[in-house]
Amino acid sequence: MNFSDFISHYKKRLHKLFNVEEDIDKLSLNRGLPQDILEKVMDCKPLSVFIPEEYGGRGAKTHEALSMLQASSYESLPLSLMMGINGALFLQPVVNYGSEEVKQPIFDRFLHENNMGGLMITEPDFGSDALRMETSFRKVENDSDTCYQVSGTKHWAGLTGAADFWLITARRENGSGLGRDIGFFIHDSRRGGIEVEEYYNNLGLYMLPYGRNKVNITVPEEYKLQPKSIGIKMMLDVLHRSRLQFPGMGLGFLKRMLDEAVTHCRERYVGGQSLFNYEQVKKRLNRLQSSFTVCSAMCAFTSENVPITKDVSNMDLTANAIKTYTTDLMQQASQSLLQLMGAKGYRLDHIAGRSLVDSRPFQIFEGSNDILYQQISESVIKQMRKVKLKNLHEFLSEFKLTERAADYFTEVLDFKIDHQLGQDRLVELGRILSRVISLEFTLRLDEKGFNKGLINNAIRILRDDVERMVSTFNYYDNPDVIENYEESSSWLEAMTPEFAHN
Numbered sequence: 043m044n045f046s047d048f049i050s051h052y053k054k055r056l057h058k059l060f061n062v063e064e065d066i067d068k069l070s071l072n073r074g075l076p077q078d079i080l081e082k083v084m085d086c087k088p089l090s091v092f093i094p095e096e097y098g099g100r101g102a103k104t105h106e107a108l109s110m111l112q113a114s115s116y117e118s119l120p121l122s123l124m125m126g127i128n129g130a131l132f133l134q135p136v137v138n139y140g141s142e143e144v145k146q147p148i149f150d151r152f153l154h155e156n157n158m159g160g161l162m163i164t165e166p167d168f169g170s171d172a173l174r175m176e177t178s179f180r181k182v183e184n185d186s187d188t189c190y191q192v193s194g195t196k197h198w199a200g201l202t203g204a205a206d207f208w209l210i211t212a213r214r215e216n217g218s219g220l221g222r223d224i225g226f227f228i229h230d231s232r233r234g235g236i237e238v239e240e241y242y243n244n245l246g247l248y249m250l251p252y253g254r255n256k257v258n259i260t261v262p263e264e265y266k267l268q269p270k271s272i273g274i275k276m277m278l279d280v281l282h283r284s285r286l287q288f289p290g291m292g293l294g295f296l297k298r299m300l301d302e303a304v305t306h307c308r309e310r311y312v313g314g315q316s317l318f319n320y321e322q323v324k325k326r327l328n329r330l331q332s333s334f335t336v337c338s339a340m341c342a343f344t345s346e347n348v349p350i351t352k353d354v355s356n357m358d359l360t361a362n363a364i365k366t367y368t369t370d371l372m373q374q375a376s377q378s379l380l381q382l383m384g385a386k387g388y389r390l391d392h393i394a395g396r397s398l399v400d401s402r403p404f405q406i407f408e409g410s411n412d413i414l415y416q417q418i419s420e421s422v423i424k425q426m427r428k429v430k431l432k433n434l435h436e437f438l439s440e441f442k443l444t445e446r447a448a449d450y451f452t453e454v455l456d457f458k459i460d461h462q463l464g465q466d467r468l469v470e471l472g473r474i475l476s477r478v479i480s481l482e483f484t485l486r487l488d489e490k491g492f493n494k495g496l497i498n499n500a501i502r503i504l505r506d507d508v509e510r511m512v513s514t515f516n517y518y519d520n521p522d523v524i525e526n527y528e529e530s531s532s533w534l535e536a537m538t539p540e541f542a543h544n
Contacts, residue, residue, distance in 0.1 A: 048100070049109050052086045056117040059083065066118060067391045074204075075121075075249045083121070084156035088114070092129035094137060094350070097149040102137060104287075105345040111290030112341070116298045119400045120249035122291045124158075127200045127250075130284035132159030132209055135226065137350060139267035139276060144228065148207065159207035161280075162196035162255065169198075170413055172211075173274070177257060179212040179225055188263040192227055195239075195256055198407070202253040203238045206231050209267070210257060211277065224273035226280075228265040235259035246399030270353065278355040284408060285365035286348050286357065289340035292368040295401065296337050299375040300330045302393055303382050317382070326378045328499060333371040335492070335500040339483035340364050342490065359421040360443065362414040363476040369404040369411060376401045415472030416465060422475055423461055432458040438478060447481035450505055454512050466521060474511045477504050 043051075059079055060066035069075070091106040093099020100106055107129055115122030136148060136159075151157040168175045177194025192212050199208070208229045213220040229236070241253040269276035304327065307317040317323045344364070348354060354361065376397040380387045387394030405411045422437070431437045435455040439448040448455065455478075463471065481504045488497045530536075 045100070045106055045109075049106075049113060052088060052110065053113045053116075055082065055086050056113065056121075060117045067393060067396070070118075070120075070248055070396050071391055073248050074251060081156065087153065088125055089128050089133065089152050092133040092137070093149050093153065097146055098153050099149065102134070102350040104348055104350065108287060108290035108293075108341050108345060111287065112294035112297075115291045115294030117294075118249065119291070119295050119397065120247045122294060123200065123247065124250055126284070126287065126291055127160050128152075128158055130287050131161035131280065132205075132207060134283060134350060135161075135209060135267060135276075135280045136228065138279070139226065139269060140228065141264045141266075141268060143264050148228070151206065157206035158201060158204065159209070160199050160201040160205040161209045161211075162199040162257070163211045163277075164198045165195055166197055166254065170410055173222070173224070175211065175213060175224075176220070177210070177212040178215045178220055179227065179261075180215040182260070184260060190225075190227060190261045190263065190266060191259075192229075192261055193258045195254065197254040198242075198252055199255065200247075200250045200252060202241065202251045202255060204251055208236070210259070222274075224277050226267035226269075226273065226276065227259075227261045228267070229259050229261060230265075233259065244403075246396070246402065275355045278358070279353055281408060282354045282357050282361035283348065285361040286344045286354060288365050288368045288404070289337050289344060291404075292372050293334070293337045293341055295372055295397070296330070296334045296375050298393070299379045299397065300327075300334050303327055303330055303379050306382055323382065326382060329503060330375055330378060331496055332500040332503040333375055335487075335496040336480050336484055336504070337368060337371060338492065339487035339500075340368060340480070342487050343483045359418060360479070362409070362418050362421075362472075363443075363479045365409065366405075366411045366414045366418070366472070367476040367480050369401070372401040372404055373398075412469055415470075415476065416468040418472035418475050419463065419468040422471075423459060423463070426459065427461060432461070434459050443479050444475075444482050446485050447478050450481060450501070451478065451508060454509050457516065464520075467515070467518060470511065470515050470518075474508055474515060477508050477511070480504060481508075 059082055060069070064079065069079075088110050090099045091110045092102055095101045111122050111126055111129075114125050133149075133152065136145060140148070152159075163172050163175070165175050165177060175194070177192065177196065179190045179192045182189050182191050192210060194212060196210065208231065210227045210229055211224050212227065213222070213224060215221075235258050237256040239254045239256050241251060244250075244252050267276065307323055307327065310317045312320075376394065380394040380398055383392070383394040386392060389395045390399075425441070426432065426437050429437070434457060435448055435452060438444040438451075438455060441448075459471070481501065484497060484500050484504065488494070
């Protein structure tokens, strides 16, 4: 089946399942997805887009993966995340780092038995500080075969208790404790050894189960991923590739927010006139269209520049800029839709309220946005030092990711960067840089014949945002936290001092 027919069939199946046979708004109130519905979704073989042709898949083509994620998130953001977890955090790492003897059996189970897989990195005491994880592994001999014993506690792994396969990260035991490098191990859930100690009542994304897992497994040697160099670099390749594919999930979601907002504003009358006639409403719709355009540009960039065979471990700046801004746009879009919908949208069984809580964790998982914005700045400053430049515009005008976009900020970004910025200012600078990089992607999309009106609108909004952010960045005061804030902080005592000591 050609891809056009494949994606068309998938879209029609999702629409029928979630809008005709069932009501996705009501389904979203329940934990998990009914098995019969999940089977009908998986019968379309959406995960085949992540599997190479030689193993029976569609070819592991990036544009097909992003299109599938986009189609999924238009109907259901949690469903798209489920597909993203399976693809970016399990199947793609197995494609690139799995041993040949295990690939075919694993891919066959995904293609013919609708199996699912996930990734366990995060631990209760080590979230963003993942490299200090305490899950450990050691090599053992088991019936004359070499195996690895892996033990520890993992949590917040999507598909907890439901995945048929897991990728589990651990550090090697040595004489003095745990080594610095990371190992990845494929675990078949049929072998047992993972106990779900608690299922979490996650605030949103009800379709996906999360929880805390006690891990005590034995993994055959061939089920250990084989890094090209070191395990940490392999982990960066996995995480960066996943972040670079966030626009696939983001684009379908943003298109749905835009469509819902436009439909509502056409049909809703306030004060005797359509909502479309109000300037503030137009401003929100305008920004939603810009978000859709920028995310489209990101999808185009990833499709062109991130084939499955490419090692993206060194693409930290690009991956972090794409992940942070995409997820910020998603949350902003859901906030706008809810504001436009008013009170009726403030319900879990309404798409506006549900989207608000479902999109929020995207700004947290796979790298908190605050941390990633800081890392964006650190990466740019490091490169500025390398070429001995301090003027931001001068550097960006010569930098591949911003060379054209920099022309739109000749005066705005014409200032020197202190190479010793504090953490909070690094975050602010990272936000600015992510928008400039996104403008570069948008200008590249313009060259491919994308809707000119949408392109111009996105350029204007990105320029306005950067100018506003730079103004805040340049007029900066150090934050000051009052430690003894409870002292003399009662408004009632301040207003009625005669009663203060009665």
